[in-house]
Amino acid sequence: MLNYAATVVASRPSFHSSARIAHDMHEAGERRTLAGGDELFVEGDPVEFFYKVVSGTVRTSKLLSDARRQIDSFHFAGDFFGFEGTEEHSFTAEAVDATTVIAFKRSSFRGLVHDYPEFADQLMSAMVSSLQRARDHMLLLGRKTPQEKIAKFLLDTAARLKKGDRIELPMRRADIADYLGLTKETVSRTLTQMSRDGLIRLEAIGRTVLLNDRLTLQQLNA
Amino acid sequence: MLNYAATVVASRPSFHSSARIAHDMHEAGERRTLAGGDELFVEGDPVEFFYKVVSGTVRTSKLLSDARRQIDSFHFAGDFFGFEGTEEHSFTAEAVDATTVIAFKRSSFRGLVHDYPEFADQLMSAMVSSLQRARDHMLLLGRKTPQEKIAKFLLDTAARLKKGDRIELPMRRADIADYLGLTKETVSRTLTQMSRDGLIRLEAIGRTVLLNDRLTLQQLNA
């Protein structure tokens, strides 16, 4: 595990604007900076914090005994993650690239909800949308073809990163594969095929993808 | 976000035993009886209620345009389901067999939380465990073999139905298939193979399965 510094305080705010709430709440957590590959916590660790992504990308995943891996979600700026019902983490969280998060003490939960009533709503809403996302992803994993999986992945990621048609993917092919339930070879082949078909363009350098034909991609999304 | 407004019945109880809370809360919702196949709501319906299963089985699922289906969860007695962040349902809920549920007005949410503080905890915890279950299921869908899927399905279902080693499955093979991301033929073949291998016993009549060799099933669960 990693060591950090950072501290906090948080004086009780006298009234709440949304931005002000966000600002104050952040004071109730500590900021952490991570490099790609760094672990935030692994399956089995005691649950001490939950998190909000400030910048960068976090992947949460589960492993099988023989190292098969399923990434259940990528978390981008603004996303909360790390809620657990148990004392031990049931999944692992790692930074995909250079990332900053805010870690909230799990025990501060009640206090936060009390001091910042909006906070409960934010969390509820984070959970509800995590659940919705999870159901979508189960549909993808259980029933979609590789082409459909990749199409949805590209469109979703573009939307979540709020880039237009040019997205710089922060994760490697193996991460995409473990997210979509494919092998990295199939991810690679499908991307090059889409590129040949003119749906996307793969820039020679880096992990940049250009969405050339959103319409066809959307149709693939079924 | 969850939209609430409104209030509900229910006089504020002066102190809370868990059973008493459950009883009072139920008065805040209406009881419904369903036959197998009945719909509670379908994708696109306006969200009016959320639900708690009293008895029987509910399946929640999503469809692709060409009728491919993914069941994301079976809900048994005691389970809550039907939370949404939007005004329209993003998935469908149907009774699998003869089922009773309690339907809570969505708008009563705030009132319930207010009148029954334990309620918020119950819901939070229902959501957290739904999320955990969802992550488990994504691992299964993305990375497990048919044998492993079936083994986990049988063990989980036995545990959730709180039967011992003899479980009466309420759902048909096609439901199991759509839950596990397989075809009904593969489900059938895998079950008969497990039966030949002595891991389980398929009773000639009905949908009863006997777990003969939990240990091996657990090992398959990886």
Added chain:
DNA sequence: CGGGAGGTTGACGTATTTCAACGACCGTGG
């Protein structure tokens, strides 16, 4: 008795995985 739904089994085809090789890129250190 007939028909439909649900389940099982068989034969077959193929999409995706597996295994393997290669190439580009990048940071490091001699």
Added chain:
DNA sequence: CCACGGTCGTTGAAATACGTCAACCTCCCG
């Protein structure tokens, strides 16, 4: 400054596990 090694990505060839298609059986219920 270039050589080296490692990581990441791509491509090819081959094997196979699962899906597809189809037949058949049983059980019900009308």
